[in-house]
Amino acid sequence: MTDHTGTTADDDAREDMTNPLERKVVTAILYAVDVGDRLRLIELMEPLHPADIADLLEQINAFDRMRLIKLYDREFDGEILTELDESIREEVIRTLNPEVLADAVRELDSDDVVDLLEDLDEAQQEAILDVLEDSDRVAVEQSLTYPEYSAGRLMQREVVMAPEHWTVGEAIDYLRRTEDLPEQFYHIVLVDPKLRPVGNVTLGKLMSSRREVALASLLEETFHVIPVTRPESEVAYAFNQYHLISAPVVDENDRLVGVITIDDAMAVLDEEHEEDILRLAGVGEESRLSDSVLETTRQRFPWLAVNLVTAVLASLVIAQFEAAITQVVALAVLMPIVASMGGNAGTQALTVAVRALATRDLTGSNVWRVIGREVMVGLVNGLAFALVMGLVGIFWFGSPALGGVIAAAMVINLVVAGLAGIVVPVVLDKLRVDPALASGAFVTTVTDVVGFFAFLGLAVLVLL
Amino acid sequence: MTDHTGTTADDDAREDMTNPLERKVVTAILYAVDVGDRLRLIELMEPLHPADIADLLEQINAFDRMRLIKLYDREFDGEILTELDESIREEVIRTLNPEVLADAVRELDSDDVVDLLEDLDEAQQEAILDVLEDSDRVAVEQSLTYPEYSAGRLMQREVVMAPEHWTVGEAIDYLRRTEDLPEQFYHIVLVDPKLRPVGNVTLGKLMSSRREVALASLLEETFHVIPVTRPESEVAYAFNQYHLISAPVVDENDRLVGVITIDDAMAVLDEEHEEDILRLAGVGEESRLSDSVLETTRQRFPWLAVNLVTAVLASLVIAQFEAAITQVVALAVLMPIVASMGGNAGTQALTVAVRALATRDLTGSNVWRVIGREVMVGLVNGLAFALVMGLVGIFWFGSPALGGVIAAAMVINLVVAGLAGIVVPVVLDKLRVDPALASGAFVTTVTDVVGFFAFLGLAVLVLL
Numbered sequence: 015m016t017d018h019t020g021t022t023a024d025d026d027a028r029e030d031m032t033n034p035l036e037r038k039v040v041t042a043i044l045y046a047v048d049v050g051d052r053l054r055l056i057e058l059m060e061p062l063h064p065a066d067i068a069d070l071l072e073q074i075n076a077f078d079r080m081r082l083i084k085l086y087d088r089e090f091d092g093e094i095l096t097e098l099d100e101s102i103r104e105e106v107i108r109t110l111n112p113e114v115l116a117d118a119v120r121e122l123d124s125d126d127v128v129d130l131l132e133d134l135d136e137a138q139q140e141a142i143l144d145v146l147e148d149s150d151r152v153a154v155e156q157s158l159t160y161p162e163y164s165a166g167r168l169m170q171r172e173v174v175m176a177p178e179h180w181t182v183g184e185a186i187d188y189l190r191r192t193e194d195l196p197e198q199f200y201h202i203v204l205v206d207p208k209l210r211p212v213g214n215v216t217l218g219k220l221m222s223s224r225r226e227v228a229l230a231s232l233l234e235e236t237f238h239v240i241p242v243t244r245p246e247s248e249v250a251y252a253f254n255q256y257h258l259i260s261a262p263v264v265d266e267n268d269r270l271v272g273v274i275t276i277d278d279a280m281a282v283l284d285e286e287h288e289e290d291i292l293r294l295a296g297v298g299e300e301s302r303l304s305d306s307v308l309e310t311t312r313q314r315f316p317w318l319a320v321n322l323v324t325a326v327l328a329s330l331v332i333a334q335f336e337a338a339i340t341q342v343v344a345l346a347v348l349m350p351i352v353a354s355m356g357g358n359a360g361t362q363a364l365t366v367a368v369r370a371l372a373t374r375d376l377t378g379s380n381v382w383r384v385i386g387r388e389v390m391v392g393l394v395n396g397l398a399f400a401l402v403m404g405l406v407g408i409f410w411f412g413s414p415a416l417g418g419v420i421a422a423a424m425v426i427n428l429v430v431a432g433l434a435g436i437v438v439p440v441v442l443d444k445l446r447v448d449p450a451l452a453s454g455a456f457v458t459t460v461t462d463v464v465g466f467f468a469f470l471g472l473a474v475l476v477l478l
Numbered sequence: 479m480t481d482h483t484g485t486t487a488d489d490d491a492r493e494d495m496t497n498p499l500e501r502k503v504v505t506a507i508l509y510a511v512d513v514g515d516r517l518r519l520i521e522l523m524e525p526l527h528p529a530d531i532a533d534l535l536e537q538i539n540a541f542d543r544m545r546l547i548k549l550y551d552r553e554f555d556g557e558i559l560t561e562l563d564e565s566i567r568e569e570v571i572r573t574l575n576p577e578v579l580a581d582a583v584r585e586l587d588s589d590d591v592v593d594l595l596e597d598l599d600e601a602q603q604e605a606i607l608d609v610l611e612d613s614d615r616v617a618v619e620q621s622l623t624y625p626e627y628s629a630g631r632l633m634q635r636e637v638v639m640a641p642e643h644w645t646v647g648e649a650i651d652y653l654r655r656t657e658d659l660p661e662q663f664y665h666i667v668l669v670d671p672k673l674r675p676v677g678n679v680t681l682g683k684l685m686s687s688r689r690e691v692a693l694a695s696l697l698e699e700t701f702h703v704i705p706v707t708r709p710e711s712e713v714a715y716a717f718n719q720y721h722l723i724s725a726p727v728v729d730e731n732d733r734l735v736g737v738i739t740i741d742d743a744m745a746v747l748d749e750e751h752e753e754d755i756l757r758l759a760g761v762g763e764e765s766r767l768s769d770s771v772l773e774t775t776r777q778r779f780p781w782l783a784v785n786l787v788t789a790v791l792a793s794l795v796i797a798q799f800e801a802a803i804t805q806v807v808a809l810a811v812l813m814p815i816v817a818s819m820g821g822n823a824g825t826q827a828l829t830v831a832v833r834a835l836a837t838r839d840l841t842g843s844n845v846w847r848v849i850g851r852e853v854m855v856g857l858v859n860g861l862a863f864a865l866v867m868g869l870v871g872i873f874w875f876g877s878p879a880l881g882g883v884i885a886a887a888m889v890i891n892l893v894v895a896g897l898a899g900i901v902v903p904v905v906l907d908k909l910r911v912d913p914a915l916a917s918g919a920f921v922t923t924v925t926d927v928v929g930f931f932a933f934l935g936l937a938v939l940v941l942l
Binding site for chain 1: 497499501504527529530533536537538539650653654656659660661662663664680681682684685686687688700717718719720721723740741743744745747748751752754755756758759760761765767770771772774775778779781782785786788789790792793796797800803804807808809810811812813814815817818819822823825826828829830833834838839840841842843844847848851854855858859862863866867870926930
């Protein structure tokens with residue numbers, strides 16, 4: 015079998031890729047905007063999906079964006095708005111002709127309108143709510159009463175349901191009679207007389223069963239009901255863990271109020287991951303490529319300020335050993351190595367721990383085993399690099415004692431890095447502080463301080 | 479409207495969460511294993527989804543895992559195998575009674591068997607292929623001829639299709655007649671006489687249309703056809719970007735050979751993100767919490783080795799300034815601050831760049847603008863921290879000249895960090911090296927070397 019696995023698909027990834035926003039296309043579109051050729055612009059935009067148009071608007075600069083939107087005018091599709099990054103959504107909404115905006119918003123499903131409204135200021139929210147029909151407006155306002163980032167905000171209110179005692183035939187006749195079914199639906203939700211969901215029947219099962227079969231006999235095995243206040247991150251986790259396609263949402267009385275589908279869950283999962291990566295790197299989680307210089311500076315400044323405090327702490331440790339450094343200047347040359355190795359080892363351990371906490375793989379059942387593992391990994395890697403650095407000390411500086419000091423400091427700091435890398439995120443998680451956000455600063459402080467102190471302290475004991 | 483948005487769902491995230499693997503449950507299960515109480519074990523495992531059982535097996539230690547599997551015996555469900563991390567899958571397969579393994583594998587869909595086989599050694603692959611029925615075996619072996627991580631490996635071969643000239647009635651009658659429809663399907667794929675897909679009809683549309691309506695008039699607007707060799711990462715991107723639910727897969731002659739559904743795409747997206755995070759932190763992308771100490775050490779060692787080279791390079795720079803440090807020992811105290819701030823600012827910029835490349839937000843159309851932005855952000859943050867460090871130099875060391883030197887070095891290093899943080903990933907991407915994997919080492923080398931050189935070099939010019 016092994017001969018089958020020789021090639022991997024990544025090799026020719028890009029040749030194969032059809033990129034709708036090729037450089038050529040973007041250039042042609044911007045040229046059409048420059049010369050004000052509306053027909054040509056519409057022609058060029060026609061093959062693009064609203065998601066691609068949103069990407070295009072994010073990639074070009076603000077001036078081109080404004081001119082493009084003005085020229086495109088009433089071709090502007092509501093779905094483009096829902097696909098746009100929040101950072102430029104407000105700007106685009108302000109640019110749009112009010113009539114075009116009204117048409118665009120009226121096309122959207124209620125959950126998309128909610129998503130749109132969440133990030134706008136009050137005046138803009140009112141402007142959009144005003145163009146909705148009364149029933150839509152009520153639905154949207156109702157959704158906005160649920161907490162931000164909850165299932166209630168994520169769900170769509172349009173649900174296809176049936177009484178639990180119906181047969182396949184009754185359900186099919188009902189579907190055929192009903193005028194305004196949702197655009198996409200995958201299940202019929204069976205409900206009891208109090209409107210509490212009791213199970214899902216897939217459309218596939220419905221289509222392939224005889225008319226007289228009871229719906230209740232066709233229920234899917236996996237059935238998850240989601241409370242309306244559940245955080246969207248947990249909703250995404252459940253969809254991913256249990257391979258759900260859609261799940262009913264219930265209010266505090268267990269009554270069916272909406273349904274969440276996998277595409278919404280996938281979008282949440284995508285955002286959560288993005289936030290985790292950006293938080294781990296100390297970048298504001300809302301960071302976008304289209305943010306301005308000032309906005310970006312503002313997002314990154316706090317993390318750099320935290321790092322400055324950490325670095326100054328480390329400097330205070332070094333300052334205690336000024337006399338030693340004046341006598342053996344090699345200490346100053348070698349000391350950043352110990353701190354840097356510790357910082358990297360700590361980051362490795364904490365990244366694994368933060369991810370495992372997010373995916374619920376790190377629990378009370380295995381936390382001690384994982385702590386033990388990290389310490390052992392730190393010890394083994396520490397010994398390996400101690401050997402290397404010992405040799406560097408001997409051959410570069412001709413001092414076996416200096417080699418011994420840096421080797422011992424390396425072992426100490428890598429063990430501490432492994433320990434801090436797992437303990438800090440676990441403790442932060444217990445304290446309900448997001449470990450992705452805060453672990454890095456703590457762990458680096460520990461490895462910097464311990465790294466400098468162990469190396470310089472041992473040097474004073476052994477060399478002076 | 480603003481009063482609606484006061485609470486966020488994250489506040490009471492954990493109370494709300496129903497965790498099927500609570501400590502209590504795990505303890506009870508391990509106790510049942512300890513005393514060999516098979517009925518109690520089965521009773522405790524009964525409410526758990528196969529995905530939860532797989533998580534449980536990953537969290538407990540190898541000895542408990544073996545005893546649990548032996549005791550659970552023929553209750554073992556095939557789906558547990560597909561949910562298990564690769565790192566312990568082989569071990570579990572070796573532990574399973576061959577008859578139980580055979581039963582478990584026979585339950586699975588062909589794409590799940592393929593997924594299972596990919597990571598096994600040849601002997602285990604043969605053992606599993608041998609228990610399959612001939613037709614399944616052929617299907618699985620056929621799938622394994624496609625490149626690893628390609629659409630061909632991801633797709634399921636069971637497709638529901640219909641000739642493009644059919645009506646709704648003909649399709650419904652066909653579905654009702656067909657015995658072995660796939661477990662889950664969401665579309666009927668319309669094909670031309672050469673079996674080339676021409677469009678999708680959702681089951682919802684099918685159910686709600688009259689029998690005499692032509693299928694061809696019900697086609698979904700968004701329709702993506704995926705070549706069988708396309709990398710799975712691009713498949714996941716397309717599902718996420720265009721909100722696809724399922725998409726037909728075609729061979730080199732554009733003939734329909736399978737279908738990919740959103741749950742598979744979601745799993746790929748999840749893995750890709752995981753890999754990105756782990757790569758950025760210099761942890762082997764296959765890193766699992768259940769890996770052994772030796773395996774974990776092996777994964778992390780290379781990155782630490784690269785970092786050691788970086789750190790030694792930085793030390794070589796410092797060594798050029800030994801004389802200066804002996805004269806002004808404050809240089810040794812302050813120099814790590816400049817390097818550390820540069821490293822952090824560089825990591826911020828590169829993380830944003832790596833993510834933007836992965837999501838295709840950073841393209842030829844905006845790369846120069848983003849480079850300009852990063853340089854400006856580095857300059858603004860550099861000036862802010864230069865002010866702070868200048869004051870530190872004056873008040874801590876009583877030396878305005880030292881303050882000026884560290885301030886100037888800070889500005890230089892943060893600008894260089896911003897520049898390196900964007901240029902390095904972009905260039906690596908152009909060279910088809912994964913920027914998530916290699917950017918960190920390059921950027922840190924640059925910021926360390928520039929940080930020490932700028933600070934110590936300016937100090938020599940100004941102070942000595």
